[in-house]
Amino acid sequence: MSGKPLILITNDDGVLAKGLRELSDVMRLFGDVVVVAPERPMSGMSTAITVDQPLRAVKIEDEEGYTVYRCSGTPVDCVKLGFNELLDRYPDFVVSGINHGSNTSVSVLYSGTMGGALEGCLHGVPSMGVSLCDYDPDADFSRAKMVVARIFQQIAENGLPHFVCLNVNIPKGDLRGIRVCRQAAGKWVEEFEKRTDPHQRDYFWLSGYFKNFEQDHDETDLTAIENGYVSVVPVSVDMTCYQTYEYLQNWKF
Amino acid sequence: MSGKPLILITNDDGVLAKGLRELSDVMRLFGDVVVVAPERPMSGMSTAITVDQPLRAVKIEDEEGYTVYRCSGTPVDCVKLGFNELLDRYPDFVVSGINHGSNTSVSVLYSGTMGGALEGCLHGVPSMGVSLCDYDPDADFSRAKMVVARIFQQIAENGLPHFVCLNVNIPKGDLRGIRVCRQAAGKWVEEFEKRTDPHQRDYFWLSGYFKNFEQDHDETDLTAIENGYVSVVPVSVDMTCYQTYEYLQNWKF
Numbered sequence: 491m492s493g494k495p496l497i498l499i500t501n502d503d504g505v506l507a508k509g510l511r512e513l514s515d516v517m518r519l520f521g522d523v524v525v526v527a528p529e530r531p532m533s534g535m536s537t538a539i540t541v542d543q544p545l546r547a548v549k550i551e552d553e554e555g556y557t558v559y560r561c562s563g564t565p566v567d568c569v570k571l572g573f574n575e576l577l578d579r580y581p582d583f584v585v586s587g588i589n590h591g592s593n594t595s596v597s598v599l600y601s602g603t604m605g606g607a608l609e610g611c612l613h614g615v616p617s618m619g620v621s622l623c624d625y626d627p628d629a630d631f632s633r634a635k636m637v638v639a640r641i642f643q644q645i646a647e648n649g650l651p652h653f654v655c656l657n658v659n660i661p662k663g664d665l666r667g668i669r670v671c672r673q674a675a676g677k678w679v680e681e682f683e684k685r686t687d688p689h690q691r692d693y694f695w696l697s698g699y700f701k702n703f704e705q706d707h708d709e710t711d712l713t714a715i716e717n718g719y720v721s722v723v724p725v726s727v728d729m730t731c732y733q734t735y736e737y738l739q740n741w742k743f
Numbered sequence: 744m745s746g747k748p749l750i751l752i753t754n755d756d757g758v759l760a761k762g763l764r765e766l767s768d769v770m771r772l773f774g775d776v777v778v779v780a781p782e783r784p785m786s787g788m789s790t791a792i793t794v795d796q797p798l799r800a801v802k803i804e805d806e807e808g809y810t811v812y813r814c815s816g817t818p819v820d821c822v823k824l825g826f827n828e829l830l831d832r833y834p835d836f837v838v839s840g841i842n843h844g845s846n847t848s849v850s851v852l853y854s855g856t857m858g859g860a861l862e863g864c865l866h867g868v869p870s871m872g873v874s875l876c877d878y879d880p881d882a883d884f885s886r887a888k889m890v891v892a893r894i895f896q897q898i899a900e901n902g903l904p905h906f907v908c909l910n911v912n913i914p915k916g917d918l919r920g921i922r923v924c925r926q927a928a929g930k931w932v933e934e935f936e937k938r939t940d941p942h943q944r945d946y947f948w949l950s951g952y953f954k955n956f957e958q959d960h961d962e963t964d965l966t967a968i969e970n971g972y973v974s975v976v977p978v979s980v981d982m983t984c985y986q987t988y989e990y991l992q993n994w995k996f
Contacts, residue, residue, distance in 0.1 A: 536789040537852045544946040599790045654984045668996035672983040693797040724987035730925040731907045734977035741897045743921035
């Protein structure tokens, strides 16, 4: 057992994704790395868990300070299995990504990348999810890796509050800096493309575009990204709306 | 077209679950009902969406003011399809459940029931998820139905803030009242049961028990349930931790 920190890594693009390998390369500079990642793509899996099926995990790489498992489950399943079954000691950090594509605004709710990070901080460990705003499977992660190193060093130095993780989004191309942000309000619109199969039955593909309700709000993640800044949003597992909590006290049940 | 409100219903136990039928029975007292529910159980699916597969939805019941679709997707997919493709007008409310089993504390993050409700409020419509703390497929929903009617009437009368929905949990047995609560802090521990298949390969079943970090905090949903009260937690789609947002401004990036 080394005295180095142990870093658990997962993602939602699957164990073969370039972004995962790039993330592992960075994190190995800072400690021992165990990757537990889905064996197939799990985009949009949110904090989903596998309840009705058993899970499998198979070790596919094993060298000094670096082990990789492919897992049949979701990103959250991967993190749970890592903590409970696969790792020989409690990890010090959980890092999820680097996702191929952005996870800004309310996409935090759908993101499997952020699912992995949220599960990490539910286990009481400083955690972050990282996404590059570039869907290309062969995207250039060179700038993203420097950003990850910089933010990780801050986390290692300062820690993070319990039950809070970071949602880091990195714009494509040149970077103007790093901004701490809040999650922008927005929604996906016109979400389906209807087609008809050869048997004359309809089916639907999820599609559409994202509508930002807060144009030009500098403190939001979407505006940061639009202006070439990395966005860092602290994300809480406590979803209680405290303002509404006060308001509801007056309801007559 | 009737002048009644239109209520979109989904769940995560699937279109055949008793809780869904019981919920539909109540909601039909208040308006026209369209059910769009998963064709198979989707427990633990959180706010997951289906990205890599097309979706199907088939109408299986159709009478005056009451239509039921079974859908191949998750609860969130069901709500998205309802809003965008299946309903002939914009619904006035989204109600998800009644779940067979509790969705208190951080289980809000894993719950497919709450996934459906969160998606409803992302569409700007007052929404709630309802769970009965009884996993029995043939559970007694008679008290739960009265609770749903009572809370729904309050929602219809007062509305809900944008991007906030309600997480309603109902204890089994006699009820002492309804309490507005915040989400308790807690976590699942000892989460897997390891088994070996006939080919000597390991597999893992998700299991374990829930640990409440906030015993006797009357304002939490877990304590409300333990004491026989219905818990109503307002849940926000904005997951930003604003306290940490301030704290992070001092980090040196």
